[in-house]
Amino acid sequence: MTTEPGSRSRQAPPDGLPADAVLLLELLFAEADLVSLRSAVAAHADAVGLRAERVDALVFVAYELATNVVRHGGGSGELALWAAAGAVYCRVSDEGPGIPPGVDGRKQPEPGSADSRGLWLVRTLADGMHIGTRISESRGSVVTAMISRDR
C-alpha cells in the first residue's frame, strides 16, 4: 500500500512503537523499487514536518535497510513508516535467511573494511535501532530504526 504524503492511517502501531504512532507509508519493494522508495520516504517524512537534515538521515536509513533485504535478505521485503510526536520510525521486514547473530552494527568497522558497514552507518545516523525476527515465524528479520525530530 502506498499513500499520498500527508495522509494518515488509523491502523494501530505494532509492539515497540509509541501508542500515538500513525502509519504514513507501507510498501512492498524489490531492487527495482529502491530509487522510488527513497523519494516516497522523503515525501512522507517532509509532509510530517521532519527537518531537512533528519529527512536525509531517514532516507539513508530506509534505503540501507531495504538494500540489505534486496542483497542479503531474500530480494524483497516490506517497508513501513510511522510518525509519532517525537520521532519517525522506519520498519523493514523480510522473509529471508535473517541477519546473522553478532551482526548488529554496534562496532565501527576498520577503515576500508566492508564488514557490517551498512548497519554501522544506520546505527550512527538513527537515534535508535532494533533488530528482531518475525513473530511466530522461523525465517526473516524485522529492523526498526528511529529518527528523532529533535536531534
Added chain:
Amino acid sequence: MSGTSVEDLKPGDHACLTFSDNDERLDIVAAFVRDGLRLGQKVLCLTESVSHPALADELTARGLAIESAVRSRQLQISPSGLFFAPQGTFNPAATFDRWQAHIDQATRDGHGGLRVTGDMCWALRPITGVADLMEYESRLTRMLAEQNATAACQYDRQCFDTVTLAAAAESHGMNVTAVTYHDDALLRICRQHVPTGVRVAGEIDYRAIEPLTTALTETLALDDHVDLNLTQLRFMDTTTAGVIMQTALGLTARQRMTVRCTRISFDLLAALGLKELAKVTMTAVRHDD
C-alpha cells in the same frame, strides 16, 4: 563530430560548449580561462546568466588570479548582450567586425592570441536578427580557422531546444563537454578541471559503483590534489561511501584529497573514519549552496 576536452582547444578552434548545470559550466569556463591566462592570451569572458561579479567570484574561488588578470587587462569580463546585440539587434556583419577588432587589439597589445567564451543565452530573447545566428556561427568557424583566436560558445542544454542545440553542434567546428563517466536522469559523474578531480551530482548507489570507481581511479592516477566535488549529490549509499574511503586510503605520500559535500554525506563519510585521515580535508556545504 566527437567531443573535445576544453584543455585540448587551440588557436583557430571554434567550439560549442554544452553543459548540464551551472557548476559544470563554471568548471569548463574556469579551465578555458586558466589555460588562456597561462598561455599569455587575451581572455574575454562574455557573461549573462551569471552576473559579472558572480563570475569573477566563482573563478577566484576555483583558484584563478582573476583580480590581477583584470587589473593587467589580460582578462576582460563583460555582458554577452553588449557584444552580440549592443543596440538590441543582432547584426552578424557588425559582430564579425568586433571579432576582428578584438583579435587585432590582442596582437597589438602583445598577447599570445585571443580567447573568447560567451554565454549565448542572450539569443533566447526575441532579438531582431537572431534567426541568422547559426549561419553566423558557421561563418565564424571558417573565419577563426585562419586566426590566432579560440572561441567557446556556451549553449545551456537546459535552456536551448534540441533543434537549436543540434544546429549549434553542427555549425561549430567541435563540441566541448565535460568528460563524463556516467550520465542519466539520476546521476552525473564528470571529470572536474578546476580544481582537478571528480564531480558527482544527483543520487548514487551500488548500481553505479563501477563508473565512480573508474573516475576515482583516474583522478588518483592523474592528480596530486584530488578535489571530490559532491556538493550537488543528494544521496549516497554505504557502498559509495566505502569506495570513497578506499580511494582516500589509496592516496600516495605526495597526494591530498578534498571532499566537499552535503551534511548527510559528511556524516556518513566521517562515521567511516574519513575525517581522521591526515591527507583528507572535508567540508560540508548547505543544500542550497
